[in-house]
Amino acid sequence: MTARRFLASCTLLLFTLLLLPSQAALRAAEPGKLYVVGMGPAGPDLTAPRALAVIEKADVLLCSPRMPQRFAAFGTHIDPRKVAFDPWEKILGNEVRDLKKKDPTLWAKERDARIEEVQGFILERLKEGKTVALLDGGDPCVYGPSLQYLLQGFDDARFEVIPGMGAFNAAGAALKRSLTPENARFVFLTSPESLFGESWEKDDGILKDLAKYETTMILYMSLKTLDRIAERLSRYYPADLPIAIVYYAGYSGKETVLRTRLGSLLEDVKAMDENWLGLFVAGACAK
Template sequence: MIIPKFITVLLFAIFVSIHSLALPAYAKEEGKLYVIGMGPSGPDLTAPRGLAILEKADIFLCPPYIQMNFPGQIDPAKVAFDPWEGIHDEEAMKLRKTDYDKWLQRVEKRKKKVFNFVMDAINKKKTVVMLDGGDPCVYGPSLYWLLKGFDHRYLEVIPGISAFNAASAALKKPMIGEGINFVMLTAPHSMFGRSFKKGDDLLKELSGYNVTMVFYMALSSMDKLVEKFSRYYPPDLPMAIVYYAGYPDKQMVLKTSLRTVLDDLKKTDEKWLGLLIIGKAVK
């Protein structure tokens, strides 16, 4: 059978246009891992881009406390497992202190489990989401521990409002400007080591500048922090602790100083969900 030339051309054009239309659609259906910054509290402080990805997610990897804050966004049936089980609970934190190497072995084991699970899902063209509190790049455990070395081609990170942003808003003050040289985000162990034996030179040097110092995970070691700061700073050094920053009903601001902070801390039992900010900005 002879096919007229114009029909051949037409068929070719249809073939080409179908393929050019199909390509972006195919790309969209590729599997991917999203690490989403969920913000400091609930969905009203999560970026719309992150919320949109939660809607299309096939599989969630998240700890129970995040699931609890997002009941309308996280379908429990889609939660595969808590990636942090056995690594971040109370028992694991004790192990981390008493036998760090053993704890690291657990992390490695977990890392492998997460990697194999995620890659298998990605190969099946699934959208997997791993959820971190606040912003994933500020003491977000997913990127730091479990996804170290993960192939960036399959990974997208969605930023979130960090505790620092929510706490600054609670204080209703600018954290930089008005003669402040810079803002420093840190944690006691980053600056002084877990045994508090390091960091004196750094702190002494810093005392010569006008800095806003933000300490994550500081509440359980305040006595040691006060001891260090007392070596280089005056007792009236301004300090603030913002508890539950961003939580509409629970947020609480404690304004204090180096001299009074340990007494003031006795007013609350919370040892985790509070951010310490130090410097003239919080006066």
């Protein structure tokens, strides 16, 4: 090859490379993706491998600052440098609950503004071709705040949900019982607020109907109102109704199961030093 032809070939190659988009440009042209990741009830040992893989490859993480700390205690690294901010600010927490009681209008306004802010941030990152992971405790589809609050109205096509183990799964494992025993007609999973209303204003006639059948009743977020729950249940259920409270379901070394009956529930619970992380289970599986 002559020098002139070699030079021409090099010039053509250089021109071609200049016309090709860079990897960064290609990535930016591709739409990003949002993953709603179920983190399980405790740590990485109860988190799906696929969820951990998504977290590792994600460009941006949205989660509580406690999440990397919690997983670090198990020896699993969640890069805190990827955490943009805590998306649950003004959505969850004691201050939010207090504001909701004190000024429902202001609470709703601040919540809606926060949802708009978080969604706007996510959309900007997706336009940049970024992979965003929104880390939700437990299973996002069972009282998970991501789907229940933050992603209201968000385009379903823009995100994927990676399920996680829910507290009721871990509680069933702790009880070593089937939550769907042979004679059970169904599993009834709810919360006191969903069942009775925020101020307990809803009619409890549903309990009268449920009491006719063998069921498994699971109540999330119930420990703070057990006295009211016991009073309502006592109207329709016998004192010997089997009840279990599974504290720290799925937390190795902290998980505790209290088996009791409706008639002695409140007295037995007094001996337990925990009023938040506990799942209420009633029915034959609680024996």
